[in-house]
Amino acid sequence: MRKGEETRTRILDVAEAAVLQKGFGGTSIEELIAETGITKSGFFYHFRDKNELAKALLNRYIENDERIYDEIFNRARELTGDPLQSFLIGLKLLSELLSDLPNGHPGCLVAGICYYERLFDREIQEINRNAVLAWRRRFGRMIRDIVAVYPLREPVDVDQLADMVSSVLEGGIVLSKTLKEPNTLAEQVLMLRTFVKMLFLPVAEMPKASSGSAFHGGAEPH
Amino acid sequence: MRKGEETRTRILDVAEAAVLQKGFGGTSIEELIAETGITKSGFFYHFRDKNELAKALLNRYIENDERIYDEIFNRARELTGDPLQSFLIGLKLLSELLSDLPNGHPGCLVAGICYYERLFDREIQEINRNAVLAWRRRFGRMIRDIVAVYPLREPVDVDQLADMVSSVLEGGIVLSKTLKEPNTLAEQVLMLRTFVKMLFLPVAEMPKASSGSAFHGGAEPH
């Protein structure tokens, strides 16, 4: 019983890394058993087929993901009672965590599976869907707490704003991976933070209309 | 010469739909030739291997993508000379185009390939990277035009703001696909539009602090 769990975990570890680099279709079972040092029969003892491996992988990934968000935003809530401030602090902590990843974000399994869709059964697609809905509920809850205290400066739908957090994270991961710029993801989260700040806080008075060109980014001569 | 191009295009059409539904690894060449009504030899006459198919597919996708953006934002520029207004109109047009897609957005090949990464050669990864950099340049150019006229109400980096457009699009596609809610993508683009608006325009005066709960979204009893 103990030994079995350990082997199973080792397979999942190897599989997760492989799937995030090559997708499900690009990851062969033979390659997984080679790296885990197990036989093919051993693999199929733990997982009936590739679909069940995907399911286990996805469930584990989502669980871990939720745990991380819980930690970050609970920590943020410990630091202040104000719902807006704790949300903003949470986003800051999240961006720091993301920029501390040594090789950049490895990729999101939810997105990976969404781009592999048709080869999995309805159950997996449902698990994936529920994970995204859980994000919507999580961030929606926090935003509703804010709205109860701060007036919204522009008419936006709370659930859509909650989805924006997921959008920017998923999109930021794609950009970061494609550009091979690990920092892009963290920067995008901070941009979202700026948006949230502007939606609920009065803008600081303009310092002196210095006509544009103040906050330009890197040079882009082309 | 003419006939060859036509067959090639037909293969690419079939392949694009398949790849967006199942990923590259999940798409078999045999399945492509079956649907195109061509033989295996015929397929390999047009494409040396799967990698070259991917390259052609990606290049065509990016080209088409650029064309669509050109059309939308040129059209927006025809409607007004003001850089901010034309950008906002462009985003509105984009969201309308996205919400008019009958079955929702089919998925972005750039993201699909980014999640399949390791199985392609450096060249493809470079094409992908350049596509994202082109988006950054495109939106960055428009934002710089705005910044030259309107003061930024919060200190944000222009390139990071430009990347936010790509982030929200890519993330919105993932959310839309996973949730099977075609509208989510268009809504996310409009959220981004609100952000851009707030960054450059003074906020409308608050109507009367009716203490929150004004713009709540759908009920979320959990």
Place this chain on the structure above:
DNA sequence: TGAAAACTGTACCGGCGGTACAGGAGGGGA
């Protein structure tokens, strides 16, 4: 009309997902 372009047909290879099944090591409870 003739050469090049655009294929078809056939045969083959090795890798992969998956199945089937027999058997064995090791530990824990009766």
Place this chain on the structure above:
DNA sequence: TCCCCTCCTGTACCGCCGGTACAGTTTTCA
């Protein structure tokens, strides 16, 4: 001590797939 259960190994096999090789055929158009 014995037996059973968990956790594997080993072997053999199937059919699909990506890819190669190459000879031959039809279509196109200059």
